[in-house]
Amino acid sequence: MSNSFRNWSGKKRPLTWALIPIFVLTALTVASSLSAQELSLSPATVSLGFENGTYYLKIENIDLDGIPVSAKWGLDFSTANWTLKEASMSVSPDLLFTPDPGIRVEYASNPGAIVDPTTGMIYLYYEDHSQGEGPGAKMIQSSTDGLNFSNPVEEGTLHARLNPRAVLLPDGTWRKYIYNQNDKTLVSESSTDGTNFTRDQGARYTLTEGDNGTFGVYDIYVDHTGGVVMLYVGAMGGADNVRRAYSTDGGNTFYQETDDLLGDKELAHNMKYVDPKTVLLPDGRRRLITMRRGPNGSIPQPGVTAIGELHTFISTNGKDYYHEPGIRLKYSDFTEFEVWSLNDPVMIRLPDGRYRIYVAALITDDSPTATHDAKWVILSATSQ
Numbered sequence: 379m380s381n382s383f384r385n386w387s388g389k390k391r392p393l394t395w396a397l398i399p400i401f402v403l404t405a406l407t408v409a410s411s412l413s414a415q416e417l418s419l420s421p422a423t424v425s426l427g428f429e430n431g432t433y434y435l436k437i438e439n440i441d442l443d444g445i446p447v448s449a450k451w452g453l454d455f456s457t458a459n460w461t462l463k464e465a466s467m468s469v470s471p472d473l474l475f476t477p478d479p480g481i482r483v484e485y486a487s488n489p490g491a492i493v494d495p496t497t498g499m500i501y502l503y504y505e506d507h508s509q510g511e512g513p514g515a516k517m518i519q520s521s522t523d524g525l526n527f528s529n530p531v532e533e534g535t536l537h538a539r540l541n542p543r544a545v546l547l548p549d550g551t552w553r554k555y556i557y558n559q560n561d562k563t564l565v566s567e568s569s570t571d572g573t574n575f576t577r578d579q580g581a582r583y584t585l586t587e588g589d590n591g592t593f594g595v596y597d598i599y600v601d602h603t604g605g606v607v608m609l610y611v612g613a614m615g616g617a618d619n620v621r622r623a624y625s626t627d628g629g630n631t632f633y634q635e636t637d638d639l640l641g642d643k644e645l646a647h648n649m650k651y652v653d654p655k656t657v658l659l660p661d662g663r664r665r666l667i668t669m670r671r672g673p674n675g676s677i678p679q680p681g682v683t684a685i686g687e688l689h690t691f692i693s694t695n696g697k698d699y700y701h702e703p704g705i706r707l708k709y710s711d712f713t714e715f716e717v718w719s720l721n722d723p724v725m726i727r728l729p730d731g732r733y734r735i736y737v738a739a740l741i742t743d744d745s746p747t748a749t750h751d752a753k754w755v756i757l758s759a760t761s762q
Contacts, residue, residue, distance in 0.1 A: 436464075469704060471762035472733055473690065477712045478525055482756040484508070486517075487738040489756050490542035490655075491524075491726045498729040500524040501540045502736060503533065507754055524726075524734055525758065538572035542724070547629045548604045555582060555608075557593050564593070564608075564632070583608065583623055583632040590616050595653045595722060598629070601696035602662060608632050609639065609654040609666070619643050620654050620668070622697065640668070640691065640699060648676040651689055655724045657733070666691040666699050667706070667725045667735065678719035678740055680752040684709045686720030688735065707735060707759050716742035718752055733761040 423438040436450040450464040483489075483504050490503035500521045506514040518536055519527035538544035538552040545553050552569040563581035585593060594611030601607050606629035612621045620639045623632040637643065642650045651668035658664050672687045688707040691699035709717040719740040727733055736758050743753040 469702075473702060473704065473706060474762045475707050475711075475733075475735060475759040476762070477707070477714070478734075478758045478760055479714060480525070481715075482525065482527055482736060482758050483519065484755055485753055486756045487754040488722050489724050489736040489738060491724050491734075491736050492540060492542040493726055493729065494540060498522070500726070500728075501536070501542070502527050502756065503542050504756055506530075524728060534575075538569060538575075544572070545598050545600070545606075545629065547606065548600060549628055551628075553578075553629060555596070555598055557596075562589075562591055562593070566629075582625075582630060585612070586634050586637070588617075588637050589613055589621070594618075595655070597655045597666075599656060599658070599664075599696070600629075604628075606632070607696055609656070611652050611654065612637065617643050618647060618652065619650050620652065624697070635697075640701070648672060648674075648685070651691075653722045655722075657725045657727060659727070662694075664693045664696050665702075665725065666693065667723045669721055669723055669737075672708070680716075680718045680740065680742060684718045686717070686739075688720060688723050688737065690725075707737070709739075711759070712739070712757060715739070715757075717757075718742070728760075735759045 425436045425438070427434050427436070432452045434450060434452045436448070438448040448464075452461050453459075482502060485508040486504040486506060488503075488505040492501050492503075493499070494501065500523075501518050502521065502524075503516070503518050506517045508514070516533040517530045518533055518541065519530045521527040533541060533543070538554075539546070541554075543554055545555070547553055550570070552572045552575070554567045554575060556565050556567065557563075558565050558581075561581075562585045564583040565580075566578045566582050567575040568578050569575040585591060589612035592612060592614035594614050596608060596610035598606065598608045606625040608623040608625070609620055610623070611618065613619070617637070619637075619642055621634060621637045622639045623634045625632045640651045648671040651670050653669040654666055655668075656664050656666045667688060667690050670687045670689055671685045674683050674685050676685070677683070678685050686709045687705050690702045690706055692702055693699045707720070707723075709720050717739050721738045721740075723735050723737040725733055725735050736756055739755055739757045740752050741755055741757075743750060
């Protein structure tokens, strides 16, 4: 056998038994770093060689649901043990974000965003706080570049296809889902033309006992089978994590399928992934973006403590998600402002193929007329 790599054809089988631990080690090594719930190994280049008295095997470009991984092991015949010699993992440019300069919207929170597939115009939904604290008006502004927004209008004045809070159901109905705090249920409004909405009878979803009477940020979308998926934060103040409910009747009735979608139910409060929102990728997968408070604790204190990391998860079936490596964005990435918290991130795919995150940020308010030391604004960051 030469010292150069030789493609493993499957005809020479003395070490076939050894391939099993190789793939197991690969899956376990990557899974431990990804907190994976689902791994799908696709065909990879497998090469065998001999170097310094040791057989070694190299597997290149193992596709773990979009994350290319390569690894090299050496075999010690005296102990029959494999030793990991090299390992690498590539992160897609789609996952590398740089903060955009400036502020998208002042005195605003709870962003939502959507791209009009016909015109490429970008619409940004937000809650307006320009009139002071407390719940504000639900507004939408538009932009050609996704950075400079103008023409604020109230949410209900635009067609549903321009509203990120509206869902187009399999039967062609547009629906808005609204949480009713009084009776702890999710209700809805529907429209056949995307403009005129009427209240639907009954409840779409009733909180489970484990939700502890709380329902936080949620995302609702149709999967590739025509089922309707709902991801939401429940048991706020307790488990405070993302759950999944599912509807098989066109979004009329949801039933909870799991109360620990991201496997973080038992983690400390500041290390849980919350504020779930998803974006459909061109290849049919779905990416979930979340906020994690991070190691500094659970509560931001302007001038003292800053929190907020944005993490993503990927899904091939629209229901089960596993963590993608690294942190997409954190409060300290923004240097133009003093950022004390990042919350409620959303992600869109821009017309040029890049991705942009819009996120609510608590920043220092140093304006002469400021009545508080910090204010909520919408900031953004764009992928490479």
